[in-house]
Amino acid sequence: MPFDQPPAPAAAVAPATPPRDTALVIDGATVIDVESGNRLTGARVVIRQRRIVDVGPAARVAMPTDALRIDGRGGFLIPGLWDMHVHSAYAGLGNLLLPLYIANGVTGVREMFGQLFAMKAYRAQIDTGALIGPRIVGSGHILDGPKPIWPGSVTARTPEQGMRAVDSLKAAGADFIKVYSVLPPDVYRAIATRAKAVGIPFAGHIPGGVNAMEASALGQHSAEHLTGIPLSCSRDEVAIRRMRDSVKADTDYPAAQALGRALGSRVIDTFDAEKCAAIYREFVANRTWQVPTMTVNYSISHLDQMTATDPRLAYIPKFLVQGWDPKTDFRLKALTPADWENSRKTWALNQRILREMVQAGVPILAGTDVLNPFCMPGFSLHDELRYLVEAGMTPLQALQAATVNPARFLAATDSLGTIARGKVADLVLLDADPLVEIGNTTKIRAVIAGGRAYDRTRLDAILAEAKARNAGN
Numbered sequence: 001m002p003f004d005q006p007p008a009p010a011a012a013v014a015p016a017t018p019p020r021d022t023a024l025v026i027d028g029a030t031v032i033d034v035e036s037g038n039r040l041t042g043a044r045v046v047i048r049q050r051r052i053v054d055v056g057p058a059a060r061v062a063m064p065t066d067a068l069r070i071d072g073r074g075g076f077l078i079p080g081l082w083d084m085h086v087h088s089a090y091a092g093l094g095n096l097l098l099p100l101y102i103a104n105g106v107t108g109v110r111e112m113f114g115q116l117f118a119m120k121a122y123r124a125q126i127d128t129g130a131l132i133g134p135r136i137v138g139s140g141h142i143l144d145g146p147k148p149i150w151p152g153s154v155t156a157r158t159p160e161q162g163m164r165a166v167d168s169l170k171a172a173g174a175d176f177i178k179v180y181s182v183l184p185p186d187v188y189r190a191i192a193t194r195a196k197a198v199g200i201p202f203a204g205h206i207p208g209g210v211n212a213m214e215a216s217a218l219g220q221h222s223a224e225h226l227t228g229i230p231l232s233c234s235r236d237e238v239a240i241r242r243m244r245d246s247v248k249a250d251t252d253y254p255a256a257q258a259l260g261r262a263l264g265s266r267v268i269d270t271f272d273a274e275k276c277a278a279i280y281r282e283f284v285a286n287r288t289w290q291v292p293t294m295t296v297n298y299s300i301s302h303l304d305q306m307t308a309t310d311p312r313l314a315y316i317p318k319f320l321v322q323g324w325d326p327k328t329d330f331r332l333k334a335l336t337p338a339d340w341e342n343s344r345k346t347w348a349l350n351q352r353i354l355r356e357m358v359q360a361g362v363p364i365l366a367g368t369d370v371l372n373p374f375c376m377p378g379f380s381l382h383d384e385l386r387y388l389v390e391a392g393m394t395p396l397q398a399l400q401a402a403t404v405n406p407a408r409f410l411a412a413t414d415s416l417g418t419i420a421r422g423k424v425a426d427l428v429l430l431d432a433d434p435l436v437e438i439g440n441t442t443k444i445r446a447v448i449a450g451g452r453a454y455d456r457t458r459l460d461a462i463l464a465e466a467k468a469r470n471a472g473n
């Protein structure tokens with residue numbers, strides 16, 4: 001992971017960033033310990049060279065003489081938020097999308113499929129201050145079967161090709177391998193073995209042909225969208241898998257879609273809570289992180305009813321919003337009203353599964369699926385936190401899913417995830433207490449990203465610029 005390196009050498013400094021050797025101090029805020037839920041009132045946080053160098057009661061922590069001071073009084077300081085499932089690293093989109101994360105307190109993202117070269121370029125530009133944006137980890141590409149769902153996928157037909165793809169993606173700089181839906185099961189198993197052998201995590205969709213329990217046992221690091229869990233929890237799993245086999249649904253997306261529609265609500269109606277509980281226990285035992293992405297699960301299952309009235313859409317490029325239409329989305333355009341009703345049932349089942357996973361202690365990460373319909377960079381992460389609370393998490397647990405859990409997932413707790421000496425200075429100063437009401441994460445007074453400070457005026461300027469650009473075309 002890129003986090004554990006010392007700060008980069010002196011770089012072009014973005015406006016409002018203190019010079020390299022000047023301290024930045026956040027004074028008087030209540031610091032929230034997202035591990036324990038404890039609050040430290042009247043705290044002083046001192047930042048130098050992109051790191052937190054001291055944090056404690058103002059009476060103990062000396063005020064540096066050279067400090068740029070941010071008034072934290074009345075505010076609540078939390079670690080920078082992470083969106084653990086986004087798609088924004090595409091050439092030409094960086095300056096349109098990445099600043100919106102910062103404007104919403106999202107200082108880290110996990111890119112789940114974009115362009116590896118764009119991701120690396122953005123990372124470098126953000127580091128120097130040439131571009132405003134979050135910390136990025138990512139897969140670059142996705143690894144799918146011989147008939148991939150998306151153009152631009154890396155594909156593998158045989159186990160040997162799968163293993164070679166792992167090696168080449170790793171060599172190209174991917175932080176992990178993103179596995180996808182129509183990977184043949186034998187190829188998936190070979191990818192899992194190879195990834196383990198060469199020391200790179202694999203994460204993503206549980207392929208349609210693979211049982212969730214097996215994916216967990218093979219060491220898949222995270223599973224997205226809850227896909228694969230309903231079928232794995234069905235009493236009729238064996239019979240349905242036989243049907244999938246007969247139409248080659250495991251490796252052919254149109255066939256899988258057609259069979260899914262023919263099955264109607266059968267997978268949902270045969271949900272077996274005990275079978276599912278065993279899967280949750282496996283996830284806990286193997287630390288298989290779940291990224292339920294309720295934001296996209298909601299929009300994909302309600303898109304026929306959604307209208308573009310959300311005021312936050314004013315900040316999103318129009319050409320993207322225009323694509324968020326079920327009549328043009330190849331995954332959705334053939335759906336009938338009856339299919340949409342089944343989508344709604346799937347949504348309700350996903351809510352139940354998430355609720356049960358929270359109770360079972362399954363490790364969970366907050367992610368939205370930015371760039372999918374109505375999944376907006378930065379804005380939607382706050383929606384996801386609300387969905388997590390609706391599923392039974394406390395506000396503290398929801399905050400953990402976007403702060404310390406990503407740090408644990410990335411094996412970067414030495415530099416990320418909490419507010420402590422030595423950690424990277426990624427912070428959000430709120431006007432109200434998020435432990436009382438999770439919606440308070442939207443009441444942002446200031447954001448510190450990699451030691452660079454953005455006060456409310458500057459955050460508003462980022463938003464105004466995005467809005468003006470969209471109004472013009």
Ligand SMILES: [Zn+2]
Pocket residue numbers: 085086087112369
């Ligand atoms: Zn995605």
